Amino acid sequence: MRRWAAVREVPLPGGSVHAVVRVGRTVRRPATPRSGFVRDLLRHFERHGWPGAPRHLGSDEAGRNVLDYVDGHVAWEPVQPEAVHSDASLVRTARLVRRFHDLTAGTALAGDQEVVCHNDLSPKNTVYRPVGGALRPVAFLDWDLAAPGQRIHDVAHVCWQYLGLGGGADVTGAARRMRLICDGYGMADRDALVATVLWWQDRCASGIEAAADAGDPAMVRLRAAGAVGEVRAARRWVAAHRGELERLLG
Template identity: 40%
Template structure:
């Protein structure tokens, strides 16, 4: 009996033709580098990513379906808890440790959102809440590696901090993220990841780099006529929100740097310093 195909919504662009079939996900295209990455993660025993399973009769790439809950905007409360944030930091650390031994042959990585400086680690580069899987309120897997590419590990952590803390001016945040203590939350994320206190300033510098790169890319794609980004740029207040974010980050820099040098809630300072660093 042939299993039905279910189009995947949420963070997925429907035009990409990504569908679920039973316990698998089928993709019309996949970069050779992403295939190598998923196979490497399986070899080293990293369980927080889909498994690459080959191709099907329609020449689509097949990966395993990761069971759980995936939040989509507007993000539900269970996706924005401190427990969720800490679990993301820990899983991101585990991913970076797993990929540290990866030596890809392919070089066809996406460059759209990747670290323009490159780096030693194949980063995920798309760490929005809709690209992770939850079970019982805890992040258990990263999905959708289409934007993966070489970069500095802190590039991934900067993206995660920006979108999960979130590092946006309160006036620029969606309703679901109003009331979140972003300064405290970025500290929790950094501690869970194992960021050394003396790398706090580096992280904040890379947050600003990533924000500028992302904004430039959005404007470039909008100028090229991409309908998604044209609509985004034409939303009322786009430029004002972008400027407000930068002003807020500047005003909060000292507090953010102090926060990222502190241990996670319930952990002693000695324990925090004992974590591995990057």
């Protein structure tokens, strides 16, 4: 275990599940049962020269994972610069996802699945920096939920989270932007995409409920903050417009 000099710890935005702090040019994240897999995944990306994820630097004296700090704008606030939600940023996001999927396809990390999925892609876990004069996504953070999976899992999660699929969304506009994401990724078969969004929403709501019922403090806080109700409301919207979304995606 590498020893790190004591530097002031600064809490980073988020932290609804894990307390994450910045220490100088590093980020400290509590260890989890998935830490070994995440370490191997991030080091795999580093060996291949992919800059779209933090580098894993080891562990500190408290047993926390030490990652390098990725400079840029993370879209935590409800109101964001227009460039964050632009079509160009959506396409670039999809291409970033395709790149790390391709880097893990056929590896031991993916096991018997297609690729390794991030499983929590959202603007809040994305770093944006100026590219060609406008903010564009350059890296993804928070790989704690990464695991072997199917490509469509991450693509559907991008559609849900980056487009805000739910009440108040415009169906035609949402379908157009879902097509942009699929085109950017290079996903021709979109038949199961809306069904996979619904699968994610079911999984998210039931997962928070089950963990909160079991006494997980972070999930208790999320449920108390209304997260389950928000996800279920979003699912009702997607289910109500499923046929139209699938038709427009075709």
